[in-house]
Amino acid sequence: GVKPQKSNVDVLIVGAGPAGLMAAAWMAHCGINARIVDKRNTKIFTGQADGLNSRTIEIFESLGFADRVWKESNHMQEICMWNPNAEGIIHRSDRIPDTVIGISRFQQCVLNQGRIERWFTDNIKKYSNNTISVERGVLPESLVIDESKVEDDDAYPVTVTLRTLTDEEATPVQAATASKSAVSDGLFRSNLMQEDDEAGLLRKAQSRPGTEEIVHAKYVIGCDGARSWTRRALGLELEGEATDYIWGVMDLIPITDFPDIRHRCAVHSAENGSLMVIPRENRMVRLYIQLKEVVPDASGRADRSKITPDLIFRAAQKIIAPYKLDYEYCDWWTAYQIGQRVGNSFADVHNRVFLAGDAVHTHSPKAGQGMNVSMQDTFNLGWKLALVLKGICKRDILATYQSERRRIAQDLIDFDHKFSRLFSGRPAKDMMDAEGIDMEEFKRAFMRGNEFASGMQVDYGPSNLVVKPGDWREQGDRSEKSAKLLTEAKISDDKFAKKQALATEIPVGKRLASFKVLSQADARPWHVQERLKADGRFRIVLFAGNILSPQQKARVDRFCAKLDSPESFLRRITPADKAIDSVIDILTIHSSPRRETELLRDFPAILHPFDQHLGWDYTKVYVDDVSYHEGFGDAYKNYGVDKERGCVVVVRPDQYVAWVGDIDDFEDLENYFEGCLRLPAVGAAQDISIVTETVSS
Ligand code: FAD
Structure with a gap:
């Protein structure tokens, strides 16, 4: 039938989660011709990531919407540690500040990912004069890099075929509604959610469902999440493995006599596993709950169909006993198996196609880092692409995306590995209990973890963008070209x-x-x-x-x-x-x-x-x-x-x-x-x- 449409674009962004939206924000702020597509037909409204670290809020401030975050989010001040006493009953053993004091003028806050995506879409619309908006229900089907053109500044070496999906294809099946014990989500609608009506915001797919378009791009950024299509199209992989720890997550309005429900808490029970409490906006609380009853099978994978909100919640009740815990309203829930994986490479060898966010690093969400590090990836990449496209910067600065960000991802994975083990382990009964987790060690790790988790410790290595001593090899970079570039800067x-x-x-x-x-x-x-x-x-x-x-x-x-x-x-x-x-x-x-x-x-x-x-x-x-x-x-x-x-x-x-x-x-x-x-x-x-x-x- 119909001949596919053809078009040129400087930057094509695949995926409109936090990483993709941050990339689009840079393009809007720098006046770059860019498009951003996502296969989902609506943005998310509840659940998923919720923690914003100090550095992310500083970045939002530089983009112009930190004030909205500050107003709407819940600000966390204190972390309470709960551990078993000599009788094995949990008690509050310690308190530490939630954000390291003096590290930034912004402290860690929480708010759901849906709101954050909303601010981005508003900001992108404003700064691009309405020229960039998320095109939803659009799926890439092929990606080809023309190697003969990769060194040419005026060429469009990457060709991507896009297909517009039908509505049905573009609607993701929600875990909650697919489950038998579906939570009702009509019960509770915050005033913020109502404001979030998308109708006027989305650029409706301009072509008929099922139509194809061939896009020639100078650069492509794959921000398409943990199962990244772009990553697979480049033939790249995530390296790492899953652990045996399975955790559930519930966003609910708790009815409880637990005294610290409005503090962030780390609760280690004697025998029933651990729990983390994250107080949220609108009376809501997020609980991260260790599921000791669910164990992975021989293949190393847990059977997710066995995991229901009831099972997760019963586990929470056991951990927090003797305190009573109940709920009437649950906003969202999920479960995950802890694993730490990082991409072997963050770009193709010519630095024409880049990967960012969950597409190149996945880990447990408890330290609240997923969304932050993902956005910070494209905050690192976006301006570099924009300045190269404007002819202001040399193209070889693009090699610093991988040299700077892959190390951060690796640090994050190492941190998460350690932190998850300390969190999921049983507390030590006494000095002689070698298998148990020493709670003092946990506290120290938590304090160090908070410094790391603030995002403030990021320290980029030497290159032609950062003049300091050091060896590029430490940064996990691979290409000869960037090797030369990074050594020259010595x-x-x-x-x-x-x-x-x-x-x-x-x-x-x-x-x-x-x-x-x-x-x-x-x-x-x-x-x-x-x-x-x-x-x-x-x-x-x-x-x-x-x-x-x-x-x-x-x-x-x-x-x-x-x-x-x-x-x-x-x-x-x-x-x-x-x-x-x-x-x-x-x-x-x-x-x-x-x-x-x-x-x-x-x-x-x-x-x-x-x-x-x-x-x-x-x-x-x-x-x-x-x-x-x-x-x-x-x-x-x-x-x-x-x-x-x-x-x-x-x-x-x-x-x-x-x-x-x-x-x-x-x-x-x-x-x-x-x-x-x-x-x-x-x-x-x-x-x-x-x-x-x-x-x-
Ligand atoms: P994503 O947010 O995954 O966004 C990827 C986007 O790409 C999506 O919009 C998707 O529709 C789109 N996409 C995917 N494939 C294609 C394709 N082929 N073509 C076009 N578009 C595509 N983090 C926390 O900190 N705390 C949590 O409790 C937490 N819970 C989570 C629960 C779930 C179910 C998930 C999925 C993630 C959770 N995370 C959590 C992680 C956090 O959401 C991610 O770290 C963060 O969203 C990563 O941002 P991203 O933009 O890289 O990827």
């Missing part, structure tokens, strides 16, 4: 130590922490991170130091003169018709008293550029000083930067620290950008008659 330990000493609390490879500073122009306090929006721009943070000292001012002036010269990387990378801050944004934080300092008198124009129509830019120069109403951020002290001499920091578009150096180190700063940007040669035609030139006349 810096000696000595040289690096000197640089890092300039900003002891701004570790290269980690995300830039946030402290409050004041706007020089109007004294309003801002968190530094609020000025690091996810708009695809690199940032140079100039810690200008004591700008009122003549020697220091001379150093800053020299630095700025070099930046402003026609040959500088800044001038060369900025398109002639764009503002000087369109590719690299420069933020200044100085340490002189605010009231003795003047924006226009003390700071070179390049630090607050002039526009003929808009005047000076008042949003770029900040001061580390006391605010009227919000205290003192003490940023220099907290960042470990010298108040006299300052330093320079390069921050990537995803807020990770790329380079630290001295204000006099301009050539080295330029080298950083030579390494990752596609800089036109010195002398190439650039219209430099804009911005600061106009001012001096």
